[in-house]
Amino acid sequence: MRKLTLTHPIRQLFLAMAGFAVAIALIECDGLASWANHLELGPLRTAAVPVTRGMRWAVGWTGAGRVRAGLLTELAHLGWTDDAALLAEAAKAPQTTGCAVAGQGAVAGAVAAEGVTKGKAAGLAVSLGAAAGADSPLAVQVPRVTVLPPLPPIAAGKPRVVALAGDSMMAVGIGATLLRQAADHRNLRMVKVFRSGTGLARPEVFNWQDEYPAMLGAEKPDVVIVAIGANDGQGFQVDGKVLPYGTDEWRKVYQARLASYLAMVGAGGARVVWVGLPPMRVPVYDEKIGMINRIAYTVVSQDPQGTWWNPVSYVGDEAGRYREFVTLANGHTLRIRSADGIHLSDEGASLFTTVLMKWLDPPARTAAAMPAAGAVATVPEPSPAAQKTARPRHVALRRNVRRRAEG
Amino acid sequence: MLFPTVEYGLFFLAVLAIAWSLYRFPEVHKGFLLLASYVFYGFWNWSYVPLLFGISLFSGLVAQRIQRSRRSWARRLWLVVGLVACLATLGYYKYTGFLLANLVEIWGRFGPAPRIEVYSPLLPLGVSFFVFHAISLLMDCFRNKVKEPVRLRDALLYVAFFPQLIAGPILRASRFLPQLAVPRNPNAIRVNRAFLLIAGGLFKKVVISNMLATRLVEPVFQAPQSFGGLDTLLAVYGYAAQIYCDFSGYTDIAMGCALLLGYRFPRNFNAPYTACDPQEFWRRWHISLSSWLRDYLYFPLGGSRKGRPRMYLNLMITMLLGGLWHGAAWTFVAWGGLHGAYLVAHRLWARIGWQPLVRWRATTAWKWMARILLFHAVCAGWVFFRASSFALAFEVFGRLGAMRWATLATGPVLTVLFLGLAGQYMPARWRNAFEIEMGYWPAVVRGAALAAAIAGIEILGPTGVAPFIYFQF
Numbered sequence: 112m113r114k115l116t117l118t119h120p121i122r123q124l125f126l127a128m129a130g131f132a133v134a135i136a137l138i139e140c141d142g143l144a145s146w147a148n149h150l151e152l153g154p155l156r157t158a159a160v161p162v163t164r165g166m167r168w169a170v171g172w173t174g175a176g177r178v179r180a181g182l183l184t185e186l187a188h189l190g191w192t193d194d195a196a197l198l199a200e201a202a203k204a205p206q207t208t209g210c211a212v213a214g215q216g217a218v219a220g221a222v223a224a225e226g227v228t229k230g231k232a233a234g235l236a237v238s239l240g241a242a243a244g245a246d247s248p249l250a251v252q253v254p255r256v257t258v259l260p261p262l263p264p265i266a267a268g269k270p271r272v273v274a275l276a277g278d279s280m281m282a283v284g285i286g287a288t289l290l291r292q293a294a295d296h297r298n299l300r301m302v303k304v305f306r307s308g309t310g311l312a313r314p315e316v317f318n319w320q321d322e323y324p325a326m327l328g329a330e331k332p333d334v335v336i337v338a339i340g341a342n343d344g345q346g347f348q349v350d351g352k353v354l355p356y357g358t359d360e361w362r363k364v365y366q367a368r369l370a371s372y373l374a375m376v377g378a379g380g381a382r383v384v385w386v387g388l389p390p391m392r393v394p395v396y397d398e399k400i401g402m403i404n405r406i407a408y409t410v411v412s413q414d415p416q417g418t419w420w421n422p423v424s425y426v427g428d429e430a431g432r433y434r435e436f437v438t439l440a441n442g443h444t445l446r447i448r449s450a451d452g453i454h455l456s457d458e459g460a461s462l463f464t465t466v467l468m469k470w471l472d473p474p475a476r477t478a479a480a481m482p483a484a485g486a487v488a489t490v491p492e493p494s495p496a497a498q499k500t501a502r503p504r505h506v507a508l509r510r511n512v513r514r515r516a517e518g
Numbered sequence: 519m520l521f522p523t524v525e526y527g528l529f530f531l532a533v534l535a536i537a538w539s540l541y542r543f544p545e546v547h548k549g550f551l552l553l554a555s556y557v558f559y560g561f562w563n564w565s566y567v568p569l570l571f572g573i574s575l576f577s578g579l580v581a582q583r584i585q586r587s588r589r590s591w592a593r594r595l596w597l598v599v600g601l602v603a604c605l606a607t608l609g610y611y612k613y614t615g616f617l618l619a620n621l622v623e624i625w626g627r628f629g630p631a632p633r634i635e636v637y638s639p640l641l642p643l644g645v646s647f648f649v650f651h652a653i654s655l656l657m658d659c660f661r662n663k664v665k666e667p668v669r670l671r672d673a674l675l676y677v678a679f680f681p682q683l684i685a686g687p688i689l690r691a692s693r694f695l696p697q698l699a700v701p702r703n704p705n706a707i708r709v710n711r712a713f714l715l716i717a718g719g720l721f722k723k724v725v726i727s728n729m730l731a732t733r734l735v736e737p738v739f740q741a742p743q744s745f746g747g748l749d750t751l752l753a754v755y756g757y758a759a760q761i762y763c764d765f766s767g768y769t770d771i772a773m774g775c776a777l778l779l780g781y782r783f784p785r786n787f788n789a790p791y792t793a794c795d796p797q798e799f800w801r802r803w804h805i806s807l808s809s810w811l812r813d814y815l816y817f818p819l820g821g822s823r824k825g826r827p828r829m830y831l832n833l834m835i836t837m838l839l840g841g842l843w844h845g846a847a848w849t850f851v852a853w854g855g856l857h858g859a860y861l862v863a864h865r866l867w868a869r870i871g872w873q874p875l876v877r878w879r880a881t882t883a884w885k886w887m888a889r890i891l892l893f894h895a896v897c898a899g900w901v902f903f904r905a906s907s908f909a910l911a912f913e914v915f916g917r918l919g920a921m922r923w924a925t926l927a928t929g930p931v932l933t934v935l936f937l938g939l940a941g942q943y944m945p946a947r948w949r950n951a952f953e954i955e956m957g958y959w960p961a962v963v964r965g966a967a968l969a970a971a972i973a974g975i976e977i978l979g980p981t982g983v984a985p986f987i988y989f990q991f
Contacts, residue, residue: 120704121538123961124778127709128531130965138973146524155525182977191930193732193980287740291910294743301744303737392637436619436634442626444634446619450641457906 140167141176149316152346152353195325196318249362253387253408255431257421259470262334262382270300273471274332276323276376277339279307280388284455285338288464296472302330310342311368319372334471335376338386340407341453344399356399362406370410377416384467385411387421389459390433392452397433425462426455437462519561520684521771522724529558533680534778541702541780548675548698551779558680559643566642569607570678576603577652578673581659581691585667593660600656608649614638616846644684646843650810651677655691657814663692672698681772681779685765687786687806694781702780710956712777713964714949717971719770722763724979726934730760732980734931739904742913746922750914752935753926754897757904759938762790765804789942791896794888795868796860799896811840830865834858844903849911853902860895 136143144167147159167176187197265271273293275286282305293301304326309317343365346355354361377383387404391397411417426447428434433452437459438444447459519526533554540547560567580600587593609617615638622631655673658664676694738745738753745753766787773783790803800808816836822829834855841854870876878884898915905911956964 120707121541124538124704124707124709125535126961127713127965127968128535130962131969132531132965134966134969135972138969139976142973142976143524179973179977186977189930190928191978193729290741291743291913294741301741392640433637434635435615435637436622438622438626438631438633442631444619444622444626444631446615450615450638452637452640457910 136166137170137173138175138179140170141179149313152348152355194322196321199325247366247409247413249366250405250409250412253404253419253421255421255424257419259384259418259420259467260382262470265298265472270298271334271471272300272302272330272332274302274304274327274330274335274376274381276304276335276337277386278305278309278341279454280341281305281336281338281386282307283449284457284460285336285386285464288457288460289336289467292461292464292468293471296468298472302327302332304335305338308342310340311372312343312345312347312365314368320375323372323375331379332381335381335383336386336467337373337376337383338388339372340388340403341400343403344396357402362402365403366406366410369407373410373414373417377414381416383411383414383417384420385417387419387423389422389426389448389455390431392433392435392448396453420467422455422463426459519558521768521775522720525561529554529561530775537779538702538704541704544701545671547702548671551680552671552675552678555675555678555680555683559678559683562643569642569645570648570683571674573604573607573648573652574674574677575670576600577655577677578668578670581655581664581668581673582670584656584659585664597656597660601653604649604652604656608645611639611641611645613842613846647686647688648677648683650688650807651682651691653814654688654810655695658691663690664695666695666699668695669699679776679781681775681781682783685768685772686804687769687772687783688810689783689806690810693784697781704780706780706782708777709961709964710953712774713956713968714953715770715774715777717968717975719767719772719774720972720975721978722767722770722938724767724975726938727760727764727767728980729930729934730756730763730938733928734926734935735760735904737926739910739914742910742917745917745920745926746924747918747920748922748924749926750917750920752924752931754901754914754918755939756931756935757900758791758893758897759935761900761903762787762942763938791893791939791942792889793892794885795892796857796864796895799892800857800861807840807843811836815839826865830862833861833865837861847906849902849905849908852908852911853899856895856899856902860892860899 140163144160144163147156147163150156150159183192183197186192187194187200190198192198262271273289275281275289277286286303286305290301290303293299304323306317306322306326309319309322311319314320344356346353346361347364348354349360349364352360354364373383373385385407387407388400391400408419411419423431426434426437433448435446435448435452436444437447445456445458445462447456447462448454449456519529533551537547537551537554540550556567556571559570577600580596580603583596584593584600587596618634618636618638622634625631655664655668655676659668672695675698676689676691679689679694682689734756735753738750739757742750769783769786773786776783784806786804786806788802788805790799793799793802816832819832819835820828821832824832835858837854837858838851839854841850841852841857844850844853901911901914902908905914956967959967
């Protein structure tokens with residue numbers, strides 16, 4: 112075999128690559144460590160974590176990590192970051208400028224700590240011991256029939272504050288539809304406390320314990336509607352021990368995390384409606400989501416402020432399985448799921464958000480009757496009310512609401 | 519595997535090093551790139567690699583048949599077979615749900631609508647792009663634009679070549695296959711330009727596009743009723759900047775990566791919002807797609823050769839189908855239709871030969887007016903493109919008149935919005951001058967500069983969140 116001789120341009124390219132690799136290791140060792148820590152449990156993470164940790168140890172003397180952390184803090188002061196917790200932290204801390212960046216020792220130290228995401232420390236983390244103590248038997252299955260308990264009447268001039276919390280299951284479909292529908296309800300004020308790509312399984316990646324209060328700000332919600340857990344079908348690490356998804360230990364820790372999240376969103380007496388995750392298209396994933404639903408139901412059903420709300424009677428088939436299309440009684444066919452087979456489309460979400468809206472802000476004429484009846488999700492097919500408003504005809508919907516209000 | 523990820527960075531560094539180590543052995547080199555492309559695609563979902571392989575193998579075999587057939591009818595027959603298979607694949611994966619829902623909806627108007635018990639298939643990543651590559655291979659062979667006999671391995675690599683696999687640019691077989699036919703020339707590496715393209719693309723994608731998406735566009739398009747006219751207007755402008763930065767950023771990275779591997783990709787965006795008329799806009803926006811549609815759809819329909827009414831009809835058909843290519847929804851068709859109408863209106867306007875008007879159209883003042891007018895017309899189209907339904911799109915238009923102070927116009931948002939739109943007016947000579955200047959730097963320093971730029975982009979970008987594991991399903 113001929114010996115490979117590096118011609119000039121290739122040598123140049125390889126030298127540039129070497130310069131890139133060395134510089135990125137020096138400048139971005141903290142960013143790379145954070146990336147490795149965020150990876151899903153698996154061979155890549157197993158290899159990447161010790162390598163990036165070694166890099167950080169080797170180049171720690173350069174102070175690049177402190178500069179990076181200082182820059183992030185400065186950017187937070189400027190309002191650049193989208194991290195609510197970091198913004199809130201920056202708002203509390205006095206602003207520093209110029210050469211004072213390196214002096215942000217405490218913040219920098221915290222940011223550079225193991226497993227942080229641009230300034231967040233672990234919060235929902237639950238130790239194995241604590242999780243074992245908080246364990247309770249897992250529900251065998253979740254009920255399809257759910258009742259929303261009556262809410263106190265809305266005081267005149269004081270709108271009901273409703274927080275929409277969760278991951279992309281809230282952001283896509285449910286949240287967007289509720290926000291649009293609520294724009295016509297003067298008695299309601301919606302607060303967005305959701306973020307896509309998050310969950311409860313990996314607090315070292317995104318810690319809702321820090322982010323939720325920061326995103327909520329000064330708002331004191333009366334009702335919190337939660338849809339979360341679609342990203343949680345993955346293993347995690349606790350006390351240095353890897354807990355693969357679905358094991359008993361995993362379940363106990365996840366259950367404890369879910370309970371502490373529920374306690375957090377329900378703090379201040381808010382009524383919490385936990386919207387169960389809908390059936391999923393891919394069977395393996397659907398099985399995972401089924402378990403997450405059972406865990407959530409187990410926890411929520413034991414909380415006097417919490418209510419489990421199962422959307423399956425609206426978006427599942429007769430057997431509670433995934434379906435993509437719904438043909439309404441009026442002959443209209445709706446595509447109720449998005450193309451990924453995971454999220455609800457706006458049309459799909461509107462099948463049951465109209466019911467939630469009626470519960471949150473009962474129409475004037477039926478307000479007296481609503482508390483007694485509550486809102487029930489029992490029917491296998493969409494309710495006539497939902498069918499009527501299922502099409503995204505917001506103008507028509509608004510007219511209906513106005514008519515009801517005027518009537 | 520998506521470009522702005524560490525995984526892709528590591529993958530690309532490894533591929534680059536190995537590919538140039540093998541460049542003296544062209545067949546091994548191409549085989550390695552093909553393997554790397556399948557790894558790249560399989561990182562998202564291995565179960566779709568056979569589809570990618572199957573489409574490229576099939577188009578390669580049919581292209582060979584077309585080239586070898588002497589009789590005109592046989593060539594035409596093979597072309598039709600190839601096109602039908604390619605379009606059926608695209609139709610099955612992309613439009614099944616759309617067609618089913620619409621067919622049942624229409625059925626429901628005449629009688630009891632049947633229930634749809636089937637699912638539409640999950641959309642394979644980049645299917646629109648690799649099917650269009652396959653079609654380009656067939657068409658270019660049919661038109662004798664590919665001079666050399668098609669080699670199967672080259673055809674496989676042409677369709678699956680990883681820098682263009684997910685989001686283009688759409689390469690032409692007639693221009694890319696000749697690059698594959700010759701051994702790589704190390705002198706073709708343009709490190710400086712590639713580094714600038716990669717850094718610029720990452721900045722557009724990670725910083726500008728992401729910030730505009732999360733802090734301006736999404737909130738307004740989620741619930742336009744909650745915002746006033748100023749916020750809505752900013753969100754519409756924001757989406758114009760977001761989609762440009764997102765898409766052009768992605769293809770810039772693709773071009774940069776290809777350049778480092780020694781391949782040339784055509785330019786895909788050329789400051790589209792500086793265009794003065796719709797025709798010019800489509801010569802600057804997603805150039806590889808618009809020229810693909812022109813060559814493989816508009817011209818075969820007759821183009822402008824069959825009289826004016828037919829030309830207008832052809833324009834409308836091309837743009838409507840172009841809209842549908844972007845997504846299986848009527849809002850995309852409306853977007854395409856709107857652009858078709860713009861093109862027709864512009865042709866009619868350009869025909870007016872009244873001399874004062876002709877003179878006025880040549881003035882700088884008119885050019886700026888036309889530029890602003892066109893930008894807003896394009897923005898109107900983006901509303902349909904972004905909205906999930908017509909009701910939402912019209913709600914957005916309706917909110918433009920609502921008087922309320924802007925709540926989303928923060929300093930960072932306005933800064934990136936300005937950069938996203940005004941950046942297109944940056945003279946090309948600035949970038950060229952910088953590229954020349956970089957040539958004087960030692961290679962190691964150039965690499966370090968790219969690392970510093972990427973670190974800066976990472977810091978300015980959104981906070982890290984968990985991997986979006988949905989992709990695995």
